[in-house]
Amino acid sequence: MRAYRFLPLVIVLVAAVVPLSVVSQTAQRGYTADKSDWWSFLNERNPDPRNIKFQNRIPSTSNFVIAGVSLGENQFTQAEAIFGKAAHIERGDASTGREQVCYKSRGDSGKVYLVFEQGEVSDTFYLFSDGPDWNGSKSCVTSNRVSSNIRISSGLALGQTHEQVVGILGRPNINTTNKLEYFWAGQKKISPEEFKELRRQHQDLSDEELHRNYDYYDVDVEIEARFASSKLN
Numbered sequence: 001m002r003a004y005r006f007l008p009l010v011i012v013l014v015a016a017v018v019p020l021s022v023v024s025q026t027a028q029r030g031y032t033a034d035k036s037d038w039w040s041f042l043n044e045r046n047p048d049p050r051n052i053k054f055q056n057r058i059p060s061t062s063n064f065v066i067a068g069v070s071l072g073e074n075q076f077t078q079a080e081a082i083f084g085k086a087a088h089i090e091r092g093d094a095s096t097g098r099e100q101v102c103y104k105s106r107g108d109s110g111k112v113y114l115v116f117e118q119g120e121v122s123d124t125f126y127l128f129s130d131g132p133d134w135n136g137s138k139s140c141v142t143s144n145r146v147s148s149n150i151r152i153s154s155g156l157a158l159g160q161t162h163e164q165v166v167g168i169l170g171r172p173n174i175n176t177t178n179k180l181e182y183f184w185a186g187q188k189k190i191s192p193e194e195f196k197e198l199r200r201q202h203q204d205l206s207d208e209e210l211h212r213n214y215d216y217y218d219v220d221v222e223i224e225a226r227f228a229s230s231k232l233n
Helices: 075-083 162-169 192-201 207-214
Strands: 009-015 027-031 088-091 098-104 112-119 122-129 179-189 216-228
Touching: 075 098, 075 112, 162 179, 162 216, 192 207
Parallel strands: 027 088
Antiparallel strands: 009 122, 009 216, 088 098, 098 112, 112 122, 179 216
């Protein structure tokens, strides 16, 4: 991904210990060995910067919501309720396995794309304009709700400057002319809804055992912002 000029604003929520299962119901196969999705963090062509020192905190959950869709187990269902039904594309295998749904703008000069992705232990969305084509891009659903004006709930949006992005997210781990990268790590308390689902999945365990083993889980968050002509694209 870092070999291309046009790169996305990427929000990645990675749960190192995932208490809930992700179920794919309508995935479209045929792209298993394909790596043309240059924007994906799970694409094996992309280097994995594990030598980065993570900031010890989890940013505001408003960074995980775009146009009413929240990253998590139900992100595909939410996306389809707002943007319309879309083909589910499956790529990769095992740790690089990923399922994706894609939406694109209708009238912008230079298409704007919004892609939701789920991996083995990660939930991600990618918002970007222009860029190289990829296999499966014709499956992107055109939506009036996708445009250059779409915003993440925290206020992040295409076209912003370095200063505006830093003003929203704070100090980045990596700060260059064309890129800002953020890496955060921390623990998250399980929500009442998640506990109910665990209760349903693990009827052989007592509430005490569930709380002891699953009340908190580790979460890594990565946000990558790329710029062209000093504007977030």
